[in-house]
Amino acid sequence: MIEICEVGPRDGIQNEDKFVSTETKVELIHKLIQSGIRYIEAVSFVNPKIVPQMADAEEVLRKVPMRSDVKYAGLVLSRSGLTRALQTDVDYLHVVTATSDSFNLKNAKRTVDQATVELTKVVEEGISANKGVLGVLGTAFGCPFEGEVPQERVLKVAEKFLKAGCNSLTLADTTGMANPNQVEQVVSAFKKAFGQDLDLGLHFHNTRGLGLANSLAGYHAGVTRFDSSIAGLGGCPFAPKAVGNVCTEDLVNMFQGMKIDTNTNLDQLVETAQWMELQIGRTLDGMLMKAGTA
Numbered sequence: 001m002i003e004i005c006e007v008g009p010r011d012g013i014q015n016e017d018k019f020v021s022t023e024t025k026v027e028l029i030h031k032l033i034q035s036g037i038r039y040i041e042a043v044s045f046v047n048p049k050i051v052p053q054m055a056d057a058e059e060v061l062r063k064v065p066m067r068s069d070v071k072y073a074g075l076v077l078s079r080s081g082l083t084r085a086l087q088t089d090v091d092y093l094h095v096v097t098a099t100s101d102s103f104n105l106k107n108a109k110r111t112v113d114q115a116t117v118e119l120t121k122v123v124e125e126g127i128s129a130n131k132g133v134l135g136v137l138g139t140a141f142g143c144p145f146e147g148e149v150p151q152e153r154v155l156k157v158a159e160k161f162l163k164a165g166c167n168s169l170t171l172a173d174t175t176g177m178a179n180p181n182q183v184e185q186v187v188s189a190f191k192k193a194f195g196q197d198l199d200l201g202l203h204f205h206n207t208r209g210l211g212l213a214n215s216l217a218g219y220h221a222g223v224t225r226f227d228s229s230i231a232g233l234g235g236c237p238f239a240p241k242a243v244g245n246v247c248t249e250d251l252v253n254m255f256q257g258m259k260i261d262t263n264t265n266l267d268q269l270v271e272t273a274q275w276m277e278l279q280i281g282r283t284l285d286g287m288l289m290k291a292g293t294a
Helices: 008-012 022-034 057-063 079-085 101-108 112-128 151-164 180-194 211-220 248-257 266-280
Strands: 003-006 039-045 071-076 092-098 132-138 168-173 200-204 225-228
Touching (some): 003 248, 008 039, 022 039, 022 266, 039 057, 039 079, 057 071, 071 079, 079 112, 092 101, 101 112, 101 132, 112 132, 132 151, 151 168, 168 180, 168 225, 180 200, 180 211, 225 248, 248 266
Parallel strands (some): 003 039, 039 071, 092 132, 132 168
């Protein structure tokens, strides 16, 4: 079965010019749960002056339904983010670093090595606080400033996160540079380095129209956990030309058409995507929400 980590409430919203209210974020999360989504990256514990859409992280987590069958995650980039996260009931910490120095300097004001030193301690402290901790490796398939990111560098950062105690990893194609052959090669390298049982997820953006193709390549390489965003919302304030994430309902439609279970209700996801388009006030990128399920 496919596990979807819905990132719309965080990655989807963070780059929008129109401010999305706390109430709208909470209602979106309600609708996603009703659609069958059980893993939600709901918030980001980052500097609200830099990413104002995420300033209400604590309030969002206070208002969402707390259910034993739903996992809420929050993105953490630093120790200060960890401090905020540990004061909430968030279930999972998504501890993030880019694997390209140029990108990480713009995104987090430090090199990859500097970030890794701090974030491995964040991982350890998160685990000590009984939080699930997942390591996210950004620019794993390429950097908009440096181009190719050596695979050895990505594996090196992954190894440090795993040694610190991360129980899962996600490889993020931050600006949509990956292609299907590359995805299969990278996943194969990770499985070879860290074992076939590695809990590995994939996070794709659709910048060059290859989001679904890359997701399918990842599935054929053995990955069953994917990040996606309702209606194809998404983007990064620090990534030039990055567009939305792989669209949740389009991804579900692909897998359901292949008779692969996602444990979600496709019609309800489409309705949620159409509702979200009204909240954002512009045409969103999802395809199935325009074509319909019939």
